Amino acid sequence: MQTSAVTxxxxxxxxxxxxxxxxxxxxxxxLKDISLKIAPGEFVAIIGQSGCGKSTLLSLIxxxxxxxxxxxxxxxxxxxxPTRKVGYMxxxxxxxxxxxxxxxxVLGAEIxxxxxxxxxxxxxxxxxxxxxxxxxxxxxxxxxxxxxxxxALARTLCTEPDVVLLDEPFxxxxxxxxxxxxDEVTEIxxxxxxxxxxxxxxxxxxxxxxxxxxxxxxxxxxxxxDHAIRFASADGSRPAPFAAxxxxxxxxxxxxxxxxxxxxxxx
Amino acid sequence: MSxxxxxxVETAPAAGATPIPSPQYRDWLRQERRTRLTIRAAQxxxxxxxxxxxxxxxxxHLINPLFTSYPSAIWPTFVEMxxxxxxxxxxxxxxxxxxxATVVGFTAAMALGVAIASALWWWDALYKVxxxxxxxxxxxxxxxxxxxFYIWLGAALSVYGMSLAISLFITILMIYSGFQGIDPxxxxxxxxxxxxxxxxxxxxxxxxxxxxxxxxLKVNAGLSLVGVVVGEFQSANLGLGYLIxxxxxxxxxxxxxxxxxxxxxxxxxxYLAIAWLEAAVMRRR
Numbered sequence: 001m002q003t004s005a006v007t008x009x010x011x012x013x014x015x016x017x018x019x020x021x022x023x024x025x026x027x028x029x030x031l032k033d034i035s036l037k038i039a040p041g042e043f044v045a046i047i048g049q050s051g052c053g054k055s056t057l058l059s060l061i062x063x064x065x066x067x068x069x070x071x072x073x074x075x076x077x078x079x080x081x082p083t084r085k086v087g088y089m090x091x092x093x094x095x096x097x098x099x100x101x102x103x104x105x106v107l108g109a110e111i112x113x114x115x116x117x118x119x120x121x122x123x124x125x126x127x128x129x130x131x132x133x134x135x136x137x138x139x140x141x142x143x144x145x146x147x148x149x150x151x152a153l154a155r156t157l158c159t160e161p162d163v164v165l166l167d168e169p170f171x172x173x174x175x176x177x178x179x180x181x182x183d184e185v186t187e188i189x190x191x192x193x194x195x196x197x198x199x200x201x202x203x204x205x206x207x208x209x210x211x212x213x214x215x216x217x218x219x220x221x222x223x224x225x226d227h228a229i230r231f232a233s234a235d236g237s238r239p240a241p242f243a244a245x246x247x248x249x250x251x252x253x254x255x256x257x258x259x260x261x262x263x264x265x266x267x
Numbered sequence: 268m269s270x271x272x273x274x275x276v277e278t279a280p281a282a283g284a285t286p287i288p289s290p291q292y293r294d295w296l297r298q299e300r301r302t303r304l305t306i307r308a309a310q311x312x313x314x315x316x317x318x319x320x321x322x323x324x325x326x327x328h329l330i331n332p333l334f335t336s337y338p339s340a341i342w343p344t345f346v347e348m349x350x351x352x353x354x355x356x357x358x359x360x361x362x363x364x365x366x367x368a369t370v371v372g373f374t375a376a377m378a379l380g381v382a383i384a385s386a387l388w389w390w391d392a393l394y395k396v397x398x399x400x401x402x403x404x405x406x407x408x409x410x411x412x413x414x415x416f417y418i419w420l421g422a423a424l425s426v427y428g429m430s431l432a433i434s435l436f437i438t439i440l441m442i443y444s445g446f447q448g449i450d451p452x453x454x455x456x457x458x459x460x461x462x463x464x465x466x467x468x469x470x471x472x473x474x475x476x477x478x479x480x481x482x483x484l485k486v487n488a489g490l491s492l493v494g495v496v497v498g499e500f501q502s503a504n505l506g507l508g509y510l511i512x513x514x515x516x517x518x519x520x521x522x523x524x525x526x527x528x529x530x531x532x533x534x535x536x537x538y539l540a541i542a543w544l545e546a547a548v549m550r551r552r
Contacts, residue, residue: 062459063461064455064458064459081461082458082459082460082461083461084461087459088456088459090452090455090456090459091452092452094450094452094453094456096453096471096474096475098474098475098477107456107457107460107470108459108460110470111457111460111461111462111466111470112460112461159460
């Protein structure tokens, strides 16, 4: 990771990416001419109004969708399908109700045909660290929403991706759990040096979690602006999301992005 | 005495409940129990009233006993028919023939149904092409094919054929619609890990469709029994369906009613077996 930072190679790069959906009624342009570079270890948030193609962008980076124009690269290699370097956390946990917590956490490793002994060990470690040690053999329905989303995080990290894509991963949770889990997840991803790309429509979430916020325009989504988020905290380190919400700079960033999103409630 | 005391003290805090049930809770439990018993009693009462009327009405000559026989005549008839005669195998052989054809029929319908529904899920174009034919095949009265099956397959096999034919199409349609009902996000999740189509089927679609499979089993077990009995009406010289036709032709209602009672028992046992299977599988969910 250090070396790639020196050579300046981006962890994730999009070059002139466009995506059009085809339907019988015509074609819909979802994304247009998107070029982005994301450095290793960077935590980037992508915000925009609903329907602007934010989630589509993640599907392109993860390789489950192919762009109609341009190309996506991870570590300088063109993405042609899902790779082990990229982990994807969806809007809800989508735990399989017929699998135990541990079996859910090793799903990715199982699909990728990884060494299952090692995967189980890693999953147990991750789950234990997230306070789910005594629930390994429980079923998903026995867990609360916040716990389930932690299992989903363990499932994503169990395959040891370098890049973690987060598609509004807290949107299904109540606001308290949401803020607490944002702290936990950010801390975990930073500590493990993951490159993270968070998609959200929640400006507060974006400003408090990420060090860079990219705003997408309305459909077709294009990069409208790109902001570095800096908090002048005492030791120069990045504050945790909850602390960031109370930092003096927070409101400035929040209001700036709010204006830029041109949110108009339509009658 | 003291042993009981200590074990109580140990378990009570772990369970997290009040050690002594409150009077209100005890009242609630008693109420619950009473409701449950009342339902059971009512169920039993219906059966008893039915059997008693069946016994009394013909004896009082309010119904012609030639048409209905009596419940009290069934057991003696059953015992008498246990023995095989030169013309007839024993009644248990008849029952076994019906049960076997039913089990083979619905097992084959389940296996083929899962295989064909999987193929339709795999190749969407195949489903789009076959959809109207499946719907029509399902709506066709399969019993219309009994004489044809008899000509095509012969006496023994036509029963199995009818048992399968009557339950296959509904099984395919039910299982396929179960596959369609799988949350697409679960499939997307597996795809983010790079799952192949076979892995999607094996790890998401099939295990996620277990409740549908059980619902399909419930439907086609009953239908297969119908298929077997109707098949036996026409073609067999064995089985409960055959006994019903035979008994009615020689106007021996005892035989007919005994065979029908056995069919009722077979259906009940199948129902219990499936309910047990469902409980065993659903405990995991």
